[in-house]
Amino acid sequence: MHPGEEREMLSAYERVRTARDNKRPTGMDYIRNVFPGFIEMHGDRRFGDDPAIVGGIASLNGTSVTVIAIEKGHTVRERSFRNSGAPSPEGYRKALRLMRQAEKFGRPVVCFVDTSGAYCGSGAEERGQGQAVAENLLEMSTLCVPVLSIVIGEGGSGGALALSVADRVWMMENAVYSVISPEGCASILWKDPGKAEAAAESLRLTAQDARMFGVIEEIISEEGLGTEGFYKNLKERIRKELSALSADPELLENRYQRFRRLGTDPEWEAAGPGF
Amino acid sequence: MALLLHLMKTGNKLEEGGRTAAPVQRDEGEPEKLCPNCRRRIPVSRLWGNGMVCDCGYHFHMKARQRIEMLTDSGSFRELFTGIKTADPLLFPGYQEKLETVRTASGEEEAVICGTALVDGHTACLFAMESYFMMGSMGCAVGEKITLLFEHALQNRLPVIGIIVSGGARMQEGVLSLMQMARTSAAVKRHSDAGLLYTALLTDPTTGGVTASFAMEADVILAEPGATIGFAGARVVEQTTRKALPKGFQKADFVLRHGFVDCIVPRARQRAFLSRLLALHRQG
Known part of the structure; x- marks a missing residue:
């Protein structure tokens, strides 16, 4: 069987497991390979520096780019340091700070998204996890530079969306994007976390589903995932996309409309606005 | 008295x-x-x-229509966007049946009621979420109605008052319900950038994706006494940290102390408070 065909046979839950695999390239692997010479910038200038989010500046074929990635880590030690890629409010605030800086200097933003969700700790609650996510959604909707977000593993709920209010959102072939984890959904809805597999199917969280709903524009093939050729192709696609977006005079209006139509039912328009 | x-x-x-x-x-x-x-x-x-x-x-807890009646001038409420009702975009198992049950039980078609009203003579756009409809969870129809309301308010240069209660995004609508957070936020931003006032009144409970979007994006954020306001549910936080939570965790006083709401306003004073705010932001 052709490797591509084999991959397409994966069930929704198998994709969830693949997306979570700690051997999969993480945010920093993408940064190292697609943006060599990346300079990391730390801190939100308000409270601290969240290791779950890595951000900084790099050059892409001569164009300066702000790059932000959620980093899960590979080893137990890395995962502990990175909080397994569950960002705290200060991570989102650091990301927003760097995005505002990108806006100031007119450089595009690339985000690599990979999280099971924003961190659910008591400190995160005290420091306004909800407010931090909300502020990113609000501010990213009118950020005056092109934003490209790529879901490379788990696109877990609001914690992933907080870096994905973008002009283009792409997903790796085996990445998932969901409002809740299949386990969480199964335990809330069916009081049985064991039904995660069925929940994964019902939630329609695969890249194919997301593209069908219009939530993402492109699915990136995982053929050769992590190899030099893979990163080279990806880099070229990113470069092309950013240069096309940079030339768009209607960038913000198009971004507004991109999200505006998500979830609109054609029947509603037929029924009239209701006033 | x-x-x-x-x-x-x-x-x-x-x-x-x-x-x-x-x-x-x-x-x-x-x-x-x-x-x-x-x-x-x-x-x-x-x-x-x-x-x-x-x-x-x-x-x-109070029903959304009771709240509207309590906060607005008698007979002034004009409901908008009543034609927008939840579809079942994912064909999620059991969702249709669930919707039918809650529609009957709540007497509402959706988890949010939108419209215009007068508050002591000040015109405002208003939305009130319904806790008796799937705990005010946000699906596509809720997102659409709130987005339309902010667009309507922008077009007519009106302030928005949001009476919020929600368990968060509606998981039966999957990633599309998640997108409603971005969609409503973009509409809030446009309304805000036009110099218009948005006041949110957070009632019990305000959590999840609603806290992480339009609930926390208002110019003035008010909370009802005792309301639970947070992102993750307290049980989830406890499971994550494996520590007992302090008393009053995520309650209105706690959220005020940590700097995420402007005032705690008891029900008896809410209408006067909103009226005063609208007067202070009157334009033209």
Whole structure:
């Protein structure tokens, strides 16, 4: 069987497991390979520096780019340091700070998204996890530079969306994007976390589903995932996309409309606005 | 009345276990509600006359239409976007049946009611979420209605008042319900950038994807006494950190202390408060 065909046979839950695999390239692997010479910038200038989010500046074929990635880590030690890629409010605030800086200097933003969700700790609650996510959604909707977000593993709920209010959102072939984890959904809805597999199917969280709903524009093939050729192709696609977006005079209006139509039912328009 | 106002003013002892008040007079056979704070049985008629607030200051849940009636000038509410009802975009197992049940039980078509109204003569756009409809969860129809309301308010240069109660995004609509957070936020931003006022009143509970979007994006954020306001549910936080949570975690006082709401406003003073805010932001 052709490797591509084999991959397409994966069930929704198998994709969830693949997306979570700690051997999969993480945010920093993408940064190292697609943006060599990346300079990391730390801190939100308000409270601290969240290791779950890595951000900084790099050059892409001569164009300066702000790059932000959620980093899960590979080893137990890395995962502990990175909080397994569950960002705290200060991570989102650091990301927003760097995005505002990108806006100031007119450089595009690339985000690599990979999280099971924003961190659910008591400190995160005290420091306004909800407010931090909300502020990113609000501010990213009118950020005056092109934003490209790529879901490379788990696109877990609001914690992933907080870096994905973008002009283009792409997903790796085996990445998932969901409002809740299949386990969480199964335990809330069916009081049985064991039904995660069925929940994964019902939630329609695969890249194919997301593209069908219009939530993402492109699915990136995982053929050769992590190899030099893979990163080279990806880099070229990113470069092309950013240069096309940079030339768009209607960038913000198009971004507004991109999200505006998500979830609109054609029947509603037929029924009239209701006033 | 003065005593009542005193009992209900900000900073009462509600979250520290309540206080005693005069014994309640009751008629035989009248329906009663047990107050979870002071543990007394309160006749429903008395609660109704009191905006569903117990003598001890405990705020019972209220239906969205009751709230609209309480906060706006009599007969001034004009409902908008009534044609927008949830579809079932994912064909999620059991969702259709669930919708039918909650529609019957709540008497509402959706988890949010939108419209325009007068508050002491000030025109405003208003949305009120319905806790009796899947705990005010946000699906595509809720997102659409709130987005339309902010667009309508922008077009007509009107302030928006949001009365919020929500368990978060509606998981039966999957990633599309998640997108409603981005969509409503973009509409809030446009309204805000035009210099218009948005006030949110957070009631019990305000959590999840709604906290992480339009609930926390208002110019003025008010909270009802005792309301739970947070991102993750307290049980999830406890499971994550494996530590007991402090008393009053995520309650209105806690959220105020940490700097995420402007004021805690008891129900009896909400209308006057909103009216004053609208007057202070009157344009033209």
